[in-house]
Amino acid sequence: MKWYGYRRPDGSVGSRNYVAIIPSVTCANDVANAIAHEVQGTVVYLHHQGCCQLPPDLDRVTETLISLGKSPNVGAVLIVSLGCEGTDHERMYRDLKATGKPVEIIHIQELGGVSKAIQAGTDLARKLVIEISGLQRTEADMSEIVMAIKCGASDTTSGMASNCVIGYVADHLVDLGATVIFGETTEFLGGEHLLARRAVNKEVADKIYEIVNNMETRAKSVGCDMRRGQPTPGNIAGGLSSIEEKSLGAIVKSGTRPIQGVLEYPEHVTTQKGLWIKDTPGREPEILTGMAATGAQFMCFSTGRGAPQGFPSMPVIKICGNPNTYERMQNDMDLNAGLIITGEKTIEQVGEEAIAKLIRVLNGEMTKNEAIQYFSAIDIHCLGPVI
Secondary structure: OEEEEEEOOOOOEEOOOEEEEEEOOHHHHHHHHHHHHHOOOEEEOOOOOOOOEOHHHHHHHHHHHHHHHHOOOEEEEEEEEOOOOOOOHHHHHHHHHOOOOOEEEEEHHHHOOHHHHHHHHHHHHHHHHHHHOOOOOEEEEHHHOEEEEEEOOOOHHHHHHHHHHHHHHHHHHHHOOOEEEEOOHHHHOOOHHHHHHOEOOHHHHHHHHHHHHHHHHHHHOOOOOOOOOOOOHHHHHOOOOOHHHHHHHHHHHHOOOOEEEEEOOOOOOOOOOEEEEEOOOOOHHHHHHHHHHOOOOEEEEEEOOOOOOOOOOOOEEEEEOOHHHHHHOOOOOOEEOHHHHOOOOOHHHHHHHHHHHHHHHHOOOOOHHHHOOOOOOOOOOOOOOEO
16 A cells, blocks of 8 residues: 655655744744745744743743654745744754755844845745745655544544544554554543553553653642543533543544553654654644644544644544534534444444545545644643743
8 A cells, every 4th residue: 555745855755745834932923924824835833832931841842843844744944033032943943954854044033023024934935835846746655654643522422433443543554564643641541551551561651650640740730620621511511421431432542552652742753663652732732733743744533522623734634423513514524433323334444434535635635624724723732831
């Protein structure tokens, strides 16, 4: 089985060929967004970080933005810097330039303000788009796939249908030598021992327990439990009574294969193969950013109640477990796993449909959230306060 993508200088293969416009700080968002609106073939990462944070979080934001620029779906990068931010915009430029991709940087303050920065950035973005526009897709192996997985707006059908489909796909890809990344550490709670049993060694098992304990400690530190936050009101209305019940359904999407290790939030995969955990929250803007930063070419996203959003540079395939939701929201959902609930299809049958769909998406077919450009709400998960 083969697919066709854009081969990058580092050897990775992308399913898309974008110029990424990366603001190094939230203060540069409007300039970056204005440039992206002027130039076709660009995507922009609008986030709320980069200044007045503790040093570990400033490093975390810098590293995450670098990893987003390293994505195989990104062919070139324009960094938009204010000039006085806490993130290391010069390191961003150096590290991304070292990948062999075309990279440019502008500094709003040095250029003389917003209007001049928009003009300079538009000219550079246009140049970069033209430079990579002639790249052609070439044949790639299934082992070169990096798939991210997630569930959101879950109900009882998620753990019974759509998560099961993604688990089937995950096992299939791992068996072909590909990489699968899953996260949502909050939704391991109550099921972490099941994941630890699948760890390849004790060190990985201990790390799984560690990230779950750290997450629970952060929640307790504000003096209340997680109810109303996890499970969400929508989860509860959909029949999920507790975080433990939600977790048991959520971890089904990881399949059954051994867990090779745990990645930190900003980390970008290089030679890792097999099934990996990334330590992330469950909320869409932060986890989708973290998963795109791994270098995933696409994501399979399970939903029961209907979560329509995507991500600027990473196609997100929505697999809906609830037949009623699919009927109401079929303009946003890519695959109907609700047919498992109605007894019309098996997990395996829908799983094979999902594999066929992801190959088409890797080859360039748009997902529904891509087609309507519902993907601008992104953010970076930080651990400390804004100061």
